[in-house]
Amino acid sequence: VKPAPRFIVADAVWVALVLATLASTRLVELPHASRWTVPLLMVLAALKVHGVVAHFMELNTAPRLWRLAFGAWIVVCTTLIAALHSTAASH
Amino acid sequence: LGSGPASGASAQTRAPAILTFIIADMLAFLVLFGLFMSSRTGQVALFDRSAAQLDASLGMLNTLILLTSGWQVVHAVHAARAGDAPGTRRRIGLALLVGACFAVTKLIEYHEKASHGINLLTNDFFMFYFVLTGMHFLHYLIGVVLLVFLWLKAGTEAVDGPLLGWIESGGLYWHMVDLLWIVLFPMLYLIGRA
Numbered sequence: 001v002k003p004a005p006r007f008i009v010a011d012a013v014w015v016a017l018v019l020a021t022l023a024s025t026r027l028v029e030l031p032h033a034s035r036w037t038v039p040l041l042m043v044l045a046a047l048k049v050h051g052v053v054a055h056f057m058e059l060n061t062a063p064r065l066w067r068l069a070f071g072a073w074i075v076v077c078t079t080l081i082a083a084l085h086s087t088a089a090s091h
Numbered sequence: 092l093g094s095g096p097a098s099g100a101s102a103q104t105r106a107p108a109i110l111t112f113i114i115a116d117m118l119a120f121l122v123l124f125g126l127f128m129s130s131r132t133g134q135v136a137l138f139d140r141s142a143a144q145l146d147a148s149l150g151m152l153n154t155l156i157l158l159t160s161g162w163q164v165v166h167a168v169h170a171a172r173a174g175d176a177p178g179t180r181r182r183i184g185l186a187l188l189v190g191a192c193f194a195v196t197k198l199i200e201y202h203e204k205a206s207h208g209i210n211l212l213t214n215d216f217f218m219f220y221f222v223l224t225g226m227h228f229l230h231y232l233i234g235v236v237l238l239v240f241l242w243l244k245a246g247t248e249a250v251d252g253p254l255l256g257w258i259e260s261g262g263l264y265w266h267m268v269d270l271l272w273i274v275l276f277p278m279l280y281l282i283g284r285a
Contacts, residue, residue: 008169014162018155024277025151028284037285041277052158052270056165057263062110069114077121081278084128088135 013055020044038085042078049074109260113267120271124278127219134215141216142283146200150280153196154272160190161269164262171258174251179258183242190235197228220279227271234268237261
């Protein structure tokens with residue numbers, strides 16, 4: 001039995017994910033929300049999902065097709081939410 | 092991803108199988124996210140007023156709970172690859188312990204909504220809120236059952252044998268529960284306040 005590594009990349013990723021979550025919540029509490037608030041929220045969500053996919057699920061070392069599939073989901077999902085929010089706001 | 096030294100061919104085939112299931116499930120949620128946002132387009136004021144009735148701090152807490160639980164699962168996979176059964180069990184146990192807080196927070200939230208007479212039929216926002224979080228909660232419960240199964244098996248089997256593939260696959264599923272909530276949280280709780 002080899003000792004399991006005490007510190008792994010996922011430790012730093014977890015810290016970044018926690019900080020991004022706190023930042024997202026703080027962002028909507030700011031007194032002057034701008035038209036960039038929601039796109040910024042979705043960019044943070046995309047980065048967080050990427051962090052989980054790449055480093056928790058370890059898909060950064062997966063075959064290209066899997067990386068493309070998950071990458072496309074992240075981009076389509078967060079862009080769709082931001083775009084439909086923007087469409088509603090302009091009505 | 093079935094890359095452990097002793098995971099063998101079965102894990103190599105199991106990991107893509109679970110990934111196929113995960114991406115299909117994520118696509119189903121993507122459709123629901125699109126339906127939610129499309130429905131919001133026609134009734135922005137109602138959706139934003141309803142979103143303001145949600146407790147964003149509970150939504151944030153649940154995000155932190157799932158991220159922390161998922162992080163412990165990553166450590167469990169590393170321990171399993173090293174053949175460290177006690178370490179694997181300890182990490183899965185921690186993931187379960189932290190992950191259980193998600194159910195507590197969610198039930199508090201559902202109870203609080205019910206006590207204010209808010210339910211699936213209140214309006215379109217809450218219909219989506221209960222359907223989306225309910226479906227996510229169902230996935231969460233399946234994940235908890237998987238983790239309990241892995242925790243029990245890690246106590247009786249070598250973790251770097253055939254069980255490793257199951258630990259990796261169970262971990263991938265648990266991370267999907269995590270990443271779906273990462274999108275649900277801003278979409279349901281935050282954008283209505285922005």
